[in-house]
Amino acid sequence: MIKPARLKRGDHIAVVSLSGGGLGEADFHHELVLGERRLRELGLEPVYMRHTLKGTQFLRNHPEERAADLKQAFFDDSIQGIMSAIGGDDTYRLLPFLCEDEAFIRxxxxxxxxxxxxxDTTINHLMFYEMGLATFYGPSFLADFAELGPEMLPYTKHEFERVFKNPVISKINSSDRWYDSRQDFSATSVGISLTEHVEKRGYIVLRGHGVIRGRLLGGCLDSFYDLLTETRYVGDSLVAAKYQIIPQATDWQNKILFIG
Structure with missing residues (x-):
């Protein structure tokens, strides 16, 4: 796998709306401002691609423009990192515009x-895996950097800072706390902390025991389900099969399967 260079303080990071377009809606403006501030506090400069802030309706109708933004981010030499704005449920529609573009793959x-x-950015991760690029299944702009509480969640912030180190091997620790889901995302919730609880079990191991070493491979369970069925969208599984983004049986050997 090809591993990208670590990020450095002062680097530019592209924010791309590859699925949901909420970041461009007026109701999300307070989160946009908050996310920008948090990234800058970490030493990174957010950059929006041409269509990132076009809004939900435009991006739903134009998957080709979402794909164009991802291409723009890779071809722009002033950008060192790329972050998804938020997940969603139809990222698979970008695959024809990306997987058939030899210049982009190169x-x-x-x-x-x-x-x-x-x-749902899992779809992009699987696509990049097929292309040979190692990626980070990690925070998104809206869900994590724009967390409405006084600070980013400490576990998220700590784990994100791996991008500045990009170690060859890492130990995966569970968060020592978990939180109730936020119900109100309006501007009136800015500065209000999530209700937190002490984590007593750690992460759940489905198979295996002791200390396990291996490369991580996996993603969002719902996204995998959609890729394998026609439950949500007709054509989802057909597109996945055409571009072979679901790893083959041999790809899973010596891997740690993670499900988010």
Missing amino acids: QVRTHPKVFLGFS
Whole structure:
């Protein structure tokens, strides 16, 4: 796998809306401002691609423009990292515009960049895995950097800072706390902390025991389900099969499967 260079303080990080377009809506403006501030506090400069802030309706109708933004981020030499704005449920619609573009695939392989996101961004991670690029299944702009509490959640902030180190091997620790889901995302919730609880079990191991070493491979369970069925969208599984983004049986050997 091709591993990108670590990020440095002062680097530019592209924010791309590859699925949901909420970041461009007026109701999310307070979160946009908050996310920008948090990234800058960490020493990174957020950069929005041409269509990132076009809004939900435009991006739903134009998957080709979402794909164009990802291409722009990879071809722009002033950008060192790329972050998904938020997840969603139809990222698979970008695959024809990306997986059939030989220039884009070549750029990914010859000019690799840190790529982050989770939830339906799993589709992009699997696509990059097929292209040979190691990516970070990690925070997104809206869900994590724009967390409405007084600070970013400490576990998220600590784990994100791996992008500045990019170690060869890392120990995965569970968060020591968990939180109730936020119900109100309006501007009136800015500065209000989430209700937290002490984590007593740690992460759950489904199979195996002791200390396990291996490369991580996995993602969002709902996204995998959608890729394997026609439950949500007709054509989802057909697109996944056409571009072979679901790892083959041999790809899972010596891997640690993680499910988010």
